[in-house]
Amino acid sequence: MTIDKSMNVLIVDDYKTMLRIIRNLLKQIDFHNVEEATDGAEALNKLRAGSFGLVISDWNMQPMTGLQLLQEVRVDSKLKSMPFIMITAESKAENVIAAKQAGVSNYIVKPFNAETLREKIEKVLGHA
Amino acid sequence: MAAATAHYPVPQADAIADIVQCVLATMRGTLTATEATLLAEVEELGRTIAAAKAEIAALKFDDITASHIPSATDELDAIVAHTAAATDAILESCETLDKVGAEVSGTTQRQLQDATTRIYEACSFQDITGQRITKVVAALKAIDKKVTNIVAAFGDHSHYASEVVPQQPELLNGPQLPACAMDQGDIDKLLASFD
Numbered sequence: 515m516t517i518d519k520s521m522n523v524l525i526v527d528d529y530k531t532m533l534r535i536i537r538n539l540l541k542q543i544d545f546h547n548v549e550e551a552t553d554g555a556e557a558l559n560k561l562r563a564g565s566f567g568l569v570i571s572d573w574n575m576q577p578m579t580g581l582q583l584l585q586e587v588r589v590d591s592k593l594k595s596m597p598f599i600m601i602t603a604e605s606k607a608e609n610v611i612a613a614k615q616a617g618v619s620n621y622i623v624k625p626f627n628a629e630t631l632r633e634k635i636e637k638v639l640g641h642a
Numbered sequence: 643m644a645a646a647t648a649h650y651p652v653p654q655a656d657a658i659a660d661i662v663q664c665v666l667a668t669m670r671g672t673l674t675a676t677e678a679t680l681l682a683e684v685e686e687l688g689r690t691i692a693a694a695k696a697e698i699a700a701l702k703f704d705d706i707t708a709s710h711i712p713s714a715t716d717e718l719d720a721i722v723a724h725t726a727a728a729t730d731a732i733l734e735s736c737e738t739l740d741k742v743g744a745e746v747s748g749t750t751q752r753q754l755q756d757a758t759t760r761i762y763e764a765c766s767f768q769d770i771t772g773q774r775i776t777k778v779v780a781a782l783k784a785i786d787k788k789v790t791n792i793v794a795a796f797g798d799h800s801h802y803a804s805e806v807v808p809q810q811p812e813l814l815n816g817p818q819l820p821a822c823a824m825d826q827g828d829i830d831k832l833l834a835s836f837d
Binding site (some may be wrong): 529531532533534535537539542543573574579583603604605606607608610611612614620621622623624625626627628629 | 764829833
């Protein structure tokens with residue numbers, strides 16, 4: 515079974531250069547339907563209004579952090595099972611544990627490469 | 643103690659010196675050997691405080707708070723801005739290469755795509771650099787506040803910084819130094835331990 519690479523992917527980061535990098539890396543691994551949000555509130559609005567198969571979010575954002583976004587997603591009846599990957603420079607064990615307890619699907623530490631991104635997406639979507 | 647701390651948020655050098663003088667004033671006259679030793683220690687303490695006060699007064703704190711730290715933070719902000727502009731230019735060129743790559747095929751296409759992928763990966767340095775510099779700027783601002791408080795404690799109370807340095811939300815530690823950081827393999831193992 516192969517991954518449906520035509521799915522909509524929402525990438526969330528308050529740093530536009532990073533959004534551009536992730537969008538291009540996703541394109542390199544054949545995910546072309548990518549939408550962007552620059553903060554947690556915008557991401558929630560887009561998720562509630564649209565149809566997405568995956569969220570990839572930064573952690574270090576203001577005013578809503580990626581962790582808070584994840585928590586909001588997990589308590590939303592429509593979004594609670596949404597695959598959610600955190601991509602972050604936060605590499606302390608306490609961060610990973612907090613993200614896991616909040617229901618993160620996978621966790622990628624920056625700097626990362628396209629292969630790690632592909633591998634984690636495949637794992638999250640159940641096609642490892 | 644809490645009430646006293648709230649009333650005197652920083653140690654008052656003048657108050658300490660006054661206390662030392664009061665103690666000395668009560669100890670004149672016939673002294674035992676122990677009292678004489680104690681008096682000598684208290685006098686030494688008074689001299690130490692006076693010397694420290696003079697040394698701190700001689701330092702040019704205004705240069706630090708008015709010039710050095712703002713200048714350093716401006717320079718760091720400029721580094722972030724310049725590297726961001728350079729990264730955007732690199733990404734722009736890389737996206738052009740991707741378009742060229744779409745018009746060719748076979749090995750050439752693969753080689754171009756591999757090269758642009760490596761460039762995209764490398765460009766994420768900008769994000770991490772920015773986060774590290776933000777941490778340094780926050781540290782400099784905290785030092786600025788502490789210096790201002792020291793100046794206030796040693797006489798010039800007009801500089802007292804009542805503004806509190808904003809606390810980072812919980813769990814925002816930012817990038818760790820390589821020696822302390824967990825790599826992707828460590829994180830994968832930690833996540834797997836939950837399964």
